[in-house]
Amino acid sequence: MTKPPCFTFADLVAFAATALATAFVPACAEAADALLSGTIKSGSGAAMGGVTVSAKPDEGTITTSVFTDEAGNYYFPPLAAGKYRVWAQALGFDTARGEVDLGPPRQHDFMLSPITDFERQVRQLPGDLMLAGLPEETADDLRMKRLVRNNCTGCHTPSYILQHRFDEAGWSAIIDLMKRVSVYGAVVPDRAPNGILDFHQKELAAYLARARGPGESAMRIKQRPLPTGEAARAMIQEYDVPIDPDVGQPYNVVTNNGSDWSKGTPSGVMPGFGVHDSWFDLDGNLWFTCNVPNRYLTIAKIDTRTGEVKPLKVTAANGLAAPAHGMTRDEKGIIWFNVNPGRGGIGRLDPKTEKIDVFIPPQGMSPTGGATTVDHDGKGKIWSSAPDGALRFDPETETFTEFKSVTYKTPNGNGLTYGLAADRDGNGYWAEMIIDIVARGDGATGKSSEIRLPPIQAEMDKVPPDVRKHYASVFAPDFNTPFPWSQGPRRMGTDKNGDVLWVGDSWGGNLARIDTHTLATTFVPLPPNLQPYHVHVDASHNAWTNLWMTDQVARYEPGADKWTVFDLPTRGSEVRYVSVEERNGTTQVVMPYYRTRKVAVMTLRSEGDLAALKQAAK
Numbered sequence: 001m002t003k004p005p006c007f008t009f010a011d012l013v014a015f016a017a018t019a020l021a022t023a024f025v026p027a028c029a030e031a032a033d034a035l036l037s038g039t040i041k042s043g044s045g046a047a048m049g050g051v052t053v054s055a056k057p058d059e060g061t062i063t064t065s066v067f068t069d070e071a072g073n074y075y076f077p078p079l080a081a082g083k084y085r086v087w088a089q090a091l092g093f094d095t096a097r098g099e100v101d102l103g104p105p106r107q108h109d110f111m112l113s114p115i116t117d118f119e120r121q122v123r124q125l126p127g128d129l130m131l132a133g134l135p136e137e138t139a140d141d142l143r144m145k146r147l148v149r150n151n152c153t154g155c156h157t158p159s160y161i162l163q164h165r166f167d168e169a170g171w172s173a174i175i176d177l178m179k180r181v182s183v184y185g186a187v188v189p190d191r192a193p194n195g196i197l198d199f200h201q202k203e204l205a206a207y208l209a210r211a212r213g214p215g216e217s218a219m220r221i222k223q224r225p226l227p228t229g230e231a232a233r234a235m236i237q238e239y240d241v242p243i244d245p246d247v248g249q250p251y252n253v254v255t256n257n258g259s260d261w262s263k264g265t266p267s268g269v270m271p272g273f274g275v276h277d278s279w280f281d282l283d284g285n286l287w288f289t290c291n292v293p294n295r296y297l298t299i300a301k302i303d304t305r306t307g308e309v310k311p312l313k314v315t316a317a318n319g320l321a322a323p324a325h326g327m328t329r330d331e332k333g334i335i336w337f338n339v340n341p342g343r344g345g346i347g348r349l350d351p352k353t354e355k356i357d358v359f360i361p362p363q364g365m366s367p368t369g370g371a372t373t374v375d376h377d378g379k380g381k382i383w384s385s386a387p388d389g390a391l392r393f394d395p396e397t398e399t400f401t402e403f404k405s406v407t408y409k410t411p412n413g414n415g416l417t418y419g420l421a422a423d424r425d426g427n428g429y430w431a432e433m434i435i436d437i438v439a440r441g442d443g444a445t446g447k448s449s450e451i452r453l454p455p456i457q458a459e460m461d462k463v464p465p466d467v468r469k470h471y472a473s474v475f476a477p478d479f480n481t482p483f484p485w486s487q488g489p490r491r492m493g494t495d496k497n498g499d500v501l502w503v504g505d506s507w508g509g510n511l512a513r514i515d516t517h518t519l520a521t522t523f524v525p526l527p528p529n530l531q532p533y534h535v536h537v538d539a540s541h542n543a544w545t546n547l548w549m550t551d552q553v554a555r556y557e558p559g560a561d562k563w564t565v566f567d568l569p570t571r572g573s574e575v576r577y578v579s580v581e582e583r584n585g586t587t588q589v590v591m592p593y594y595r596t597r598k599v600a601v602m603t604l605r606s607e608g609d610l611a612a613l614k615q616a617a618k
C-alpha cells in the first residue's frame with residue numbers, strides 16, 4: 001500500500017472502525033483526516049448507483065474519485081483538509097459540480113439531470129460506446145465498422161476521433177492525412193500511404209459521414225450498466241503530470257484534461273511530457289517513462305503524498321532527454337527501462353538513490369527499439385524488445401544476448417517487435433504485432449522459435465473475395481493498420497507464479513493464453529466491445545488488461561472464468577500499460593494515461609473497508 005496522505009489503508013480502516021474520528025491524532029503534519037461523503041439522486045428523486053464522484057484540491061494535482069453504491073451513497077477515503085472542487089458524472093447525465101471546504105466530515109449531495117441533446121450525449125461517450133454506436137445494419141456497414149475499429153483507433157482512442165463531425169469530403173481529407181502519418185501524427189514522407197485506408201477511402205468517408213456528419217446521424221447510442229459491486233467500491237487517484245515548460249504560448253495551457261466528460265475527449269497534442277509505462281517503487285512512489293522529445297525528462301518520480309513530479313534526465317547525443325518507453329521493476333525493487341541516448345540501450349534506476357546507469361548493446365547487435373517493452377525473468381535477467389527480435393541483459397556480467405525473430409520481413413509488413421515478456425524459467429516472448437506472431441527466445445539454448453496466431457475466420461469471411469485478393473499485395477507500414485481478420489498481439493505478461501503467458505490481442509479482442517511449457521494456445525474473448533493492450537498477471541494468477549480504446553480496465557480470473565470491468569474517471573485515458581501492486585493485502589492497479597498525461601492508481605476496496613467508512617461518516 002502506498003501512502004494516501006500519511007496513512008496506510010490498514011490505518012484508515014482501523015481509524016474509521018473506531019468511529020472516534022475526533023479522538024484521532026493525525027500521524028503527520030498534513031493531516032488526512034477529512035471525510036467526504038454524500039448521496040446522488042436523479043432529477044426524479046431516485047437514488048443513483050455507479051455514479052463517478054471526483055474531488056480535487058484547489059491547490060493540488062491529485063484527483064480522487066469514487067463511485068456511489070446501490071443506495072446512491074459515496075464515501076471518499078480520508079482526504080487532507082482544505083478547499084476542494086467536487087463533481088459527479090454518469091453517462092447520459094450532465095456533470096454536476098460543487099465546492100467543499102474539508103476539515104470536519106462533510107456531506108455533499110448532488111442531483112443529476114439527464115442530457116437530452118444528441119450531440120452532447122455523443123460528446124460524453126467513452127471509446128467502447130462510441131464504436132458500439134456506429135451503424136451495423138448491413139453487411140457493408142459491418143465491414144466499414146471493422147475498418148474503423150481496426151484502422152482508426154490504434155493511434156487514438158475512438159472517442160477522440162468520433163466526437164468530431166465532418167461531411168464526406170471532410171472525412172476523406174482526414175483519411176488522406178491519416179493514411180500518411182506515424183503514430184505521433186507526423187507525415188512520413190518516403191512511405192507509401194497505408195494500403196488499407198487508401199483502398200477503402202471513399203466508402204469509409206461515406207460511412208463516417210453517415211454516422212458523424214452534418215445530416216441526421218445513423219449512429220445509435222448504446223448504453224451499458226453503471227459500475228456495481230467491486231467496481232463501484234474502487235477508489236482512483238489520478239496524478240497530473242506537469243506540462244513541458246519549453247512549449248510556448250498559447251500551447252502551454254491545458255484546456256481539457258478529460259476530467260469533465262461534457263468537454264469530450266482531449267487531443268493528445270498536449271504540451272505535456274509523454275507518460276508511457278509506470279510502476280510503483282517499493283517505497284510507494286510512482287515512476288513513469290516519457291517517449292516524447294523534451295529537454296528535461298527521461299523518467300520521472302511522482303511523490304504519491306504530495307503529487308510532486310521530479311524529472312530525471314539521461315542526456316542524449318543531441319542534448320535532449322533520451323526518450324524511454326518500457327519499464328519493469330525487478331524483485332529487488334530496481335527499475336529497468338529502455339532508453340535511447342543515440343543508440344537504444346537499457347537503463348537501470350535505483351529508486352532509493354535515484355542513480356541511473358545506461359547499458360548499450362555492442363555494435364553488430366540490434367539496439368533496443370521497436371515500441372519497446374521491458375520485463376525481467378525468473379533468473380534475474382532483463383529482457384527488452386529490439387526492432388527485429390529481443391535482447392536479454394545480464395545485470396551480473398553487464399552483457400547482452402541477442403534473439404532474432406524467425407520471421408521478420410514479409411510482403412505484408414515487417415514483424416517489428418512491440419510487446420515482450422519473460423517467464424520464470426528464463427525464456428522470453430515478443431509480439432510481432434503486424435504479422436500475428438508471438439516469437440519465443442529459449443533462455444537455455446539461445447534459439448528463437450515462433451507461435452503463429454490463427455486469423456479471425458469470421459472476419460475473413462466477411463471480406464469479399466476480390467478485396468481479399470487485393471489485400472494480398474497490401475503492405476502494412478505499422479501495427480496500427482491491420483487487416484480485418486488480424487489478431488494484433490500487442491503487449492503481454494507472464495504469470496510469475498505459473499507457466500502461462502497472456503497476450504493482449506488488440507484486434508482479435510481476446511487474450512491469447514499460451515502455456516509456456518507446452519506452448520498450447522487458447523483464446524479468451526473479452527466482454528463485448530472491449531479490446532486489450534498490455535497484460536499484468538497478479539499474485540492470484542489473474543490477468544489485468546488495460547483497454548486503451550476506452551476508459552476502463554479489466555481483470556480476468558481464470559479459475560472462475562470471470563471478467564470484471566472497472567471504470568476510469570477520465571475521458572481519453574488511453575492507457576497503454578498496466579502494472580499491479582499487491583502489498584499488505586491491498587491491490588493497486590497503476591495506469592499511465594497516455595493521452596491525458598496523468599498516472600492513475602486504482603485501489604480496490606473491500607465491503608469491510610466501505611462499511612468502516614460509512615460508520616465513520618455518520
Ligand code: HEC
Pocket residue numbers: 148151152153154155156160161162164174175178181182183184185186197266267268269480481
Ligand atoms: C498511424 C496513426 C494514425 C492512424 C492509423 C489514424 N490516425 Fe487520426 N490522428 C493521428 C494523430 C497522431 C492525430 C493527432 C491528435 C491526437 O491523436 O490527439 C490524429 C487526429 C485525428 C483526428 C482529429 C483531427 C482534428 O483536426 O481534430 C481525426 C478526426 C482523426 N485523426 C481521424 C482518423 C480516422 C477516421 C482514421 C482511420 C481512417 C485515423 N484517424 C487513423 C494518428 C492516426
